[in-house]
Amino acid sequence: MKLSRRGFLLATGAGVLAAPGVAGLVAGRQGVETGGAREDSLWTSEGPPIPQAPRFEGERKVDLAIVGSGYTGLACAYYAKLFRPEWSVIVLESHGLGSGASSRHSGAVYARHIGIGDAQMPQRGLDRLRSFIEAEQIECDFAPASTLALLTSKSSAEGARSDLAPGARWIPPEELRESIGSGYYAGAVDSPGYYRVHPAKLVFGHARAALRAGAELFERSPALAIESGRSAEISTPRGTVLADHVFIATNAYTPRLGFFQSSLFPVHQYSLATRKLTSEEIAGFGLDRWSLRFERRVLPVTFSLTPSGHFFVRMVLGYASFNSCEWQDIEGARNLAKRVFEQRYPRIADLELAHGWHGVTGHTAMMRQVAGAIGDGNIHVSAAYNGLGAMPAHNNGYLTACRITGRVEDDTRFLTGVSGQIPLPGEFYRSLMFKPFMRLMTPV
Ligand SMILES: Cc1cc2nc3c(=O)[nH]c(=O)nc-3n(C[C@H](O)[C@H](O)[C@H](O)COP(=O)(O)OP(=O)(O)OC[C@H]3O[C@@H](n4cnc5c(N)ncnc54)[C@H](O)[C@@H]3O)c2cc1C
Numbered sequence: 471m472k473l474s475r476r477g478f479l480l481a482t483g484a485g486v487l488a489a490p491g492v493a494g495l496v497a498g499r500q501g502v503e504t505g506g507a508r509e510d511s512l513w514t515s516e517g518p519p520i521p522q523a524p525r526f527e528g529e530r531k532v533d534l535a536i537v538g539s540g541y542t543g544l545a546c547a548y549y550a551k552l553f554r555p556e557w558s559v560i561v562l563e564s565h566g567l568g569s570g571a572s573s574r575h576s577g578a579v580y581a582r583h584i585g586i587g588d589a590q591m592p593q594r595g596l597d598r599l600r601s602f603i604e605a606e607q608i609e610c611d612f613a614p615a616s617t618l619a620l621l622t623s624k625s626s627a628e629g630a631r632s633d634l635a636p637g638a639r640w641i642p643p644e645e646l647r648e649s650i651g652s653g654y655y656a657g658a659v660d661s662p663g664y665y666r667v668h669p670a671k672l673v674f675g676h677a678r679a680a681l682r683a684g685a686e687l688f689e690r691s692p693a694l695a696i697e698s699g700r701s702a703e704i705s706t707p708r709g710t711v712l713a714d715h716v717f718i719a720t721n722a723y724t725p726r727l728g729f730f731q732s733s734l735f736p737v738h739q740y741s742l743a744t745r746k747l748t749s750e751e752i753a754g755f756g757l758d759r760w761s762l763r764f765e766r767r768v769l770p771v772t773f774s775l776t777p778s779g780h781f782f783v784r785m786v787l788g789y790a791s792f793n794s795c796e797w798q799d800i801e802g803a804r805n806l807a808k809r810v811f812e813q814r815y816p817r818i819a820d821l822e823l824a825h826g827w828h829g830v831t832g833h834t835a836m837m838r839q840v841a842g843a844i845g846d847g848n849i850h851v852s853a854a855y856n857g858l859g860a861m862p863a864h865n866n867g868y869l870t871a872c873r874i875t876g877r878v879e880d881d882t883r884f885l886t887g888v889s890g891q892i893p894l895p896g897e898f899y900r901s902l903m904f905k906p907f908m909r910l911m912t913p914v
């Protein structure tokens with residue numbers, strides 16, 4: 471799609487529906503949320519320290535500018551420097567390096583890429599992530615994880631029991647009550663194929679690998695607006711970047727940057743963890759047998775044991791007006807998560823709940839990722855992993871680096887483009903629909 475810079479600046483709200491992404495090439499109506507330090511997640515407080523990155527200042531002309539320093543952006547920076555060592559590659563991060571979803575997720579990794587029909591590509595994506603971890607010697611507790619899919623109603627339990635995947639095992643409710651200390655469930659499926667990882671160690675490992683490869687990283691340096699052109703122009707509070715190629719890797723935060731406001735939306739999540747458990751307590755919850763647990767429901771709930779011995783719950787909070795990625799009522803979120811935790815595991819009431827943290831995931835209406843080129847073709851984006859993104863984010867960072875640097879890679883065909891997203895209603899109706907729906911579906 472070719473549009474002049476003037477064309478972009480004239481783009482209107484109506485244009486958003488017709489051409490997703492294009493109207494976003496001017497700053498979003500509500501603008502980027504730059505204020506406030508993000509509170510640490512439990513993971514961040516355990517991660518190894520990384521060198522503080524400077525703020526971006528002045529004027530720079532670069533080959534590739536990447537906006538966002540999660541797995542997606544940092545993987546792209548790393549691979550772009552490997553494929554084109556002579557290129558100047560910079561990463562702009564609005565807050566601290568890796569401080570978005572990549573350091574606050576639940577640590578489950580699976581060969582699944584939501585919205586991609588190909589059966590083999592997710593396995594190749596997982597293999598790429600594993601090779602990266604090994605090649606860069608990232609100590610991030612990556613290991614297979616025994617996993618339970620938990621069923622909350624008799625009908626869902628009957629359905630799951632009669633449709634077991636190869637290698638899966640049915641666990642009846644009596645056995646569950648005995649082994650995990652919860653009488654809440656109608657049964658579970660012991661599900662193979664999952665891995666666990668320490669999210670913060672993995673994202674900080676990405677940052678160190680990108681630095682070693684020669685990329686320059688800047689934090690507390692938000693991109694405030696991106697303007698298309700042969701050299702795209704990125705405005706930051708203290709300077710401007712002219713870039714031959716731009717990669718927008720801001721996932722759930724993307725609409726606030728002005729892109730995909732009509733098709734992509736953030737969903738807020740809250741996680742609450744116990745203090746470090748003793749080995750007897752771990753065995754009492756059956757966490758030595760199954761460290762990872764998912765409730766199969768509309769708004770899924772996850773439970774997991776961290777490698778350092780904290781048991782946590784992760785649940786969906788809902789939508790905040792105008793695609794905001796900040797959640798105002800953290801105390802309410804904490805109370806809700808506590809109720810959910812205690813309802814499933816009554817013994818949690820006797821334990822100190824020492825760590826709580828908030829995060830956002832990026833979603834689209836039909837669970838299709840947004841990945842491909844926009845504008846004059848030199849601005850690329852990858853966002854909306856629809857809840858599961860540690861592996862797809864790394865993989866799309868790799869694929870986008872291939873696409874931008876011209877490296878031949880068959881899987882770039884899965885950067886399926888940015889058009890064809892189903893437009894969501896405007897803010898008034900969005901709030902009217904999403905907020906009560908998510909409240910109704912909240913599993914307490
Ligand atoms: C609570 C929770 C649990 C999850 N559980 C799992 C799980 O178990 N398994 C799994 O695979 N996935 C999980 N996910 C999803 C996974 O974390 C994400 O899909 C993945 O981290 C996305 O990586 P990313 O780099 O695209 O985005 P992020 O890590 O969100 O990175 C985007 C970065 O862009 C920065 N940014 C935003 N706007 C700007 C701007 N204007 N200028 C500069 N920088 C900007 C942000 O600060 C952020 O650091 C979970 C997510 C959450 C929140």
